[in-house]
Amino acid sequence: MAESILEHLKSEPSWAFFLITFAFFSLLTLFLSFLRWVYVTFLRPGKNLKKYGSWALITGPTDGIGKAFAFQLADKGLNLVLVGRNPDKLNEVLEAIKSKSRSIQIETVVMDFAGDLNDGVSRIKEVIQGLDIGVLINNAGISYPYARFLHEVDDKLLNDLIKVNVEGITKVTQAVLPGMVARKRGAIVNIGSGSATVIPSDPLYSVYSATKAYIDQFSRCLYVEYKKSGIDVQCQAPLYVATKMVRFRRSSFFVPSPDGYARAGLRWIGYEPRCTPYWTHSILWALVHSLPEWIVDWWRLKSCLKTRKTELSKI
Template sequence: MPQQQLEPWFLSVAALGALYLAAAAFRLLAHLAVCLRRPTDLRRRYGAWAVVTGPTSGIGRSMALELARRGLNLVLVGRDPAKLRDISETLVSVHGVKTKTVVFDLALTSTPQGDEAARRLRDAVDGLDIGVLVNNAGVAKPCAVYLHEFDVETWVRMVRVNLWALTEVTAVVLPGMVARGRGAVVNIGSGSTEAIPSFPLYSIYAATKRYVSQLSRSLYVEYKSKGIDVQCQAPLFVDTKMASSVTKSKRSSPFVPSSDAYARAAVRWIGHGPLCVPNVGHRLQACLCAAVPDCIHDWLRLREHLRQRALFQRLRAARGAPPRTTTTTESEASRDTS
């Protein structure tokens, strides 16, 4: 009798498990289908030019190189003239594309200096067939800290880069896309807001990336009928040349792609849905994360980030760094979180 009473419960759980596995398998197959199909001709579908923010290193540099390899000309937006000149010369010499550079410290968005830089960006894209916009630049530092441990201006600068600047650059480029009836906007979000429920000690970073995800989804719905694809890409850890000591232990993992490998997958995914995790390894990790209860995620993340906090405190003390740090763009500094 007890066994007979348990049978319906067991069958229900088994059915739910089978449905979950079937859904996960379907998502994985859909992902593999995009990876295996012939790449989209971005220049023909969207336009001859792409705009990339934060293109001087890391994911941003790899994205710029991959787009140039696909035949797109580049408008490069960053704060360091020398580094912009370096990537511009590389793109021209290696891929033979045209480039423009715009010096724009995105941490100054919504200030008089930022307004002047935004005007230069509008002038640079005026009359160009901008087909793709990649909003890559973002701030991840200060890393692994409590909210009260840094002054408000530090967090305001993070919000300016991750949230306000992305919105302003998108608003600059979108009118031309609407007029031409085609285009693609790619916003680099984060797996910290998609694969797991919380990201303690990186709270402002995760909150700004959640904004990116929600903005992208809403703009996708708004502009799809106008021929414009808006997409949020949510990577997990990516191995960059300037990876911090916190992520070095992960660099040998098959689930941590190089920035070049990530860019190849990311560019292939442009135009395929409002939200994506382009890398196969990252997608598998996200599927595994979905099966773990939120309370377990919360405990593990807090434990790991407290460990990182202790490490960063030792590093800052060794360098004699003041409590207040300078703002950097994600492509110009190590990406300590993803």
């Protein structure tokens, strides 16, 4: 049977043989890519995060993804350093985690990422001195209150976006890295955004998207810089997650809850330098990349203008 098929192919014109061969290898590549996606998404085991160190530091842990990561890391047996601007909310999260994981040690650092960064980073350095910080989750970030054209972005919002999303993540990472380098182990997770890595543009959120593009490139460079030092650096680029930062407050098939996202996110730590951990987000990523950019740009602009109209009607 196989010999007759081979003989038949040989009798075809060379261009037809080339096309058939090309189609076969294309299908084979697609099939292998699908098998890899199934493995890394559903079957690949997460790493033992305690091997990186006994402590994890999380910024923005009082709500949304950061809060979910804090609870998930505590469940894994890691002690926590929680860094946020609201002392009351920090204590609420601390008490809630303690009620479920009594053996966990928790330190808190009050830091306003839109305020005096140098003072806040100094307090972080004081608290983590002598602690075995193995995992850093850079989650603190802000977005627009609603979709705006660039000329409508006021100076305060513009400065806060850059200060919190760019300068803050850079300085916190710089503060934690020396200990990881000395111990020759560690994992750094920077929460980016699909607006910078999945879709080709994010109109009416241009500065926010640009700050997240910085996080993506920053993470990739650190991944290369520190890989030989035993430090895994990763940018996680989620699409919509049901948090206060987005208009979708309820979870759905394509919009996971913070808990659902954090569970998926933990399983990817220590692997690829860039990822979209939640499985339905990765399907959307593949779909977006299969379309011409102009179609995605058109759809995104239309969606943002609709959101803007809705939000402005509430003001």
